[in-house]
Amino acid sequence: MSMEDALYPLLPAYRSLPGSAREAVGRAYRGLPETVRFGPRYAGFRRLAAEVEDWSAEQVEAYQLAELRRVLSGAAHSCPFYARSFADAGFRPARLDSLADLAACPTITSRDIVEHLEGMASADDPRRRRLYVSTSGSTGTPVGFYLEKGVSRPKEKAFLAAQWRRAGYDETCRVAVIRGQVVSRNEREPIAYHDPTRDWLVLSAYHLSVARLPEYLEHIRRFRPDVLHAYPSAALQLAGFLQRTGQSWPVPLRCVLAGSERLTDPQRRLLEAVFGCRVYSWYGHSERVVLAGEGRQSRSYYFWPTYGYVEFGPPDATGLREVIGTSFHNRVMPLIRYRTGDYVRVHDPDRDGPREYPWAAASAVEGRVQEFLVTAAGCRVALTSMMIHTHDFDGLYAIQFVQDRPGSAVVRYVPGPRFRDEQLVAIQRVMHQKLGQDFDLTMRAVAEVEKTPRGKGRWLVSSLPQATAAVDVAAPDETSAAASA
Incomplete structure (x- = not known):
């Protein structure tokens, strides 16, 4: 087993340490050889x-x-x-x-x-080798499964790093991250923290409002990352703000790593013009x-x-x-x-x-379009950040958010035979961790959720214009964009 897998249960205790102690422990961990941190299979x-x-x-x-x-x-x-x-x-x-x-x-x-x-699951392999993972799913279909300790996670790290290197990334890069993390659920609390185990600046996915975008840029300016690792929707919000305010991106970048959501060609051209580097995507x-x-x-x-x-x-x-x-x-x-x-x-x-x-x-x-839930304060929370990895969703066949006003949504869910009503409290708790405690959630059991014409589950049904609009941005060169589309 890798040290990373062995220490994973201690992650909450590590995060509860005072800032200076967390930095010291994290730096010491980062200084260990990769074969120790990620295991001999890496x-x-x-x-x-x-x-x-x-x-x-x-x-x-x-x-x-x-x-x-x-x-x-x-x-x-x-099996x-x-x-x-x-x-x-x-x-x-x-x-x-x-x-x-x-x-x-x-x-x-x-x-x-x-x-x-x-x-x-394999009956020949001991349970201690299993790493249980549960996800609420990118299309609203929750599923839990087993990965192999000491194998699955180092493998993922190795292959992700290999393909990111095609765009200029390497393991020594300082990385600014805007993905599924919620640094704080209070709209006035800090939006960033430093992860010393990787030398990453983690920026909240929850506070991306016009009023607070200057704080994001200031954190990035001070940290001076080599790479921006963000949902495309988050990168587009930053790019749109820079365009509207006549600003330039504050630091040179090797690349933007933009995964987990669909990225159109015009959006890619826009991001590459604003950030001045390659935008790299994967599936x-x-x-x-x-x-x-x-x-x-x-x-x-x-x-x-x-x-x-x-x-x-x-x-x-x-x-x-x-x-x-x-x-x-x-x-x-x-x-x-x-x-x-x-x-x-x-x-x-x-x-x-x-x-x-x-x-x-x-x-x-095709999958994983840029969709958002909208808070009462006007913050847009990317649906990809709601792909919550917890066993609380076990036993559900489908989940779907329905929103017709900011700050409130109905959560439709299709329970399977193993689902227990007591799980609803935990599900609401983890959703509020992403959306904030003042977001009104109504849980509603249904026999079936709405689907696309292809029969694929719809993650979001919304009447709000902010739910799917990318951002108000202009293409860097509309003529060339149209010619190459």
């Missing part, structure tokens, strides 16, 4: 991420076929759910002779995970099944072939295809042919140009 995953960029298509296919055989055989032997599922479908992992043979294996969905969690999810990042030169998303195996469902009427993934390196709970509910436009060389790597690639990712 170095291997880092090498794997670096070396695969030079592999041929034949090497990639051989690696993936070997990994699939290992994962499928292990699941059939040690009761997969043993039954494979038998019912007449699928035999031992007969997997090519990647195409995987099509005979049944798919799974998030609902299968909700209903068969323990049956999907991933909490289940850690597949991961894709932009290339060194191109904007297409390349799925790491040594991270997991990706397939794409049949195209819909608009040409979009669902991402279906099989996880590598999670013995305690493999996810096999997992239908993510996310849709992409698969890379077409005739339309998008040649691929940088001989890997599966997508030219666009």
